[in-house]
Amino acid sequence: MPNSSTTNFTNPSTFILLGFPGLEASYKWISIAFCAMYTSAVLGNFTILFIVKTETSLHEPMYYFLCMLAISDLVLSTSTIPKILSIFWFNAKEIDFSACLTQMYFIHCFAVTESGIFMAMAFDRYVAICHPLRHSTILTKPMVAKISLAVVLRSGILALPYPFLARHWSYCRTNIVPHSFCDHIAIVKLACSDIRIGNYYGLFVLFFVCLDVFFIAVSYTQILRAIFRLPTxxxxxxxxxxxxxHLCALLAFHTPELFSSLTHRFGNNIPLHFLILFANVYLLFPPMFHPIIYGVRTKQIRDKLHRLFTYKGT
Structure with a gap:
């Protein structure tokens, strides 16, 4: 393992993830909570994928987007939580430089993907409620495929500069990352190069996410107007x-995302362990919560689950 205090080096072969500085005494309990949440997220999202695949009545645009959300949740949580648990359980803090940049890319790529999926879901609800007779002709399977491809391509392209910039910075101070995963902002603070481009680009991506929120808000404004015009x-x-x-899942994702991003950039007086803990909850809570929301509130999914458990119990 390279000396963590080494100076005057560029592109270290490894980084050292500190985990949760100041909360080492609580690792046992934090790991139990994280493991339970991650297990719930994996089981819940695979259940959603299975139900939508096997239930023909759910072969509709909203549920295709829901499957995309489930896959994105699985990738987003799996890109970070196994490594975090290895820090808790085995003190495995070392991560290869290339693996760190790959993790950074997946985190930002699929976070932006989820934002795009929620915008696509909002568009589906807008068409279904404001133009119900045209829903099947507007959101055809080819159109859903094009929207899905656009969401994936946009997130992949937007996330690409993060590891590219990080690879070309010089790291002459230390290779110790005061975080539990390779967050872009945490890596930026280790660089000795001019990082203004990285900071500006991070704000540019945040602007795109806020733009998604704006379009979702416009969609729901139109939806509410249509709802209030109903007779009863x-x-x-x-x-x-x-x-x-959709609204519950949207709040579960965007609220902690925006709070985490803004506090990391402007919350200089907030304790570091709180910022790290909240960043991890942001990556883990929505993937765990989304299947619960759709399982509880969607009648078709509830009915399918009931039939599955009833069949197994007979």
Missing amino acids: KEARLKTFGTCGS
């Missing part, structure tokens, strides 16, 4: 209920 309270509640799962 029962019809309004029933129609709004079709958006409930």
Whole structure:
């Protein structure tokens, strides 16, 4: 292992992830919580994928996007949590430089992917509620495929400069990363080069995410206008209920994401262990929570789960 205090080196072969500085005494309990949440996320998202695949009534645009969300959640959590658990359980803090940059790419790529998926889901709800008679002609399978491809390509391209810039910076101070995973902001702070481009680019990507939120807000403004024009309270509640799962999942993802990004950039007085803990919760809580939201609030998924468990119990 290279000396962590070495100076005047460029592109170290490894980084040292500190984990949660200041919370070492609580690693046992934190690891139990993280392991339980990760297991729940994996089981829940694979269950969603299985149900949508086997239930023909769910072969609709909203559920295709839900499958994309499940896959994105699995990749996002799996790119970080196994390594974090190895720090907790085996003190395996060392990570290869290239592996660190790969992890950084996957984190940012699939975080932006999720934002794009939520925007696609909002568009689906807008068409379904505001133009119900045209829903099947607008959101055809080829159109859903094009939207999905655009979401994936956009996130892949937007995330590409992160590892590219990080690879070309000089690291002359230390290779110790005061974080539990290779977060872009944590790596930036180790560089001795001019990192202004990296900081500006991070804000540029954040602007794109905020732009997604803006388009989602516009969609739901139109949706609410259409709902309030419905003649009865029962019809309004029933129609709004079709958006409930999406809104809950949206809040579960975007609220901690924006809070984590802003506090890392501007929260100079916030304790480091709190920032790291919250960054990990942001990567783990939505993947765990999304299957629960859709499982509880979506009747078709509830019915399929009930049939599965009833069949196994007979």
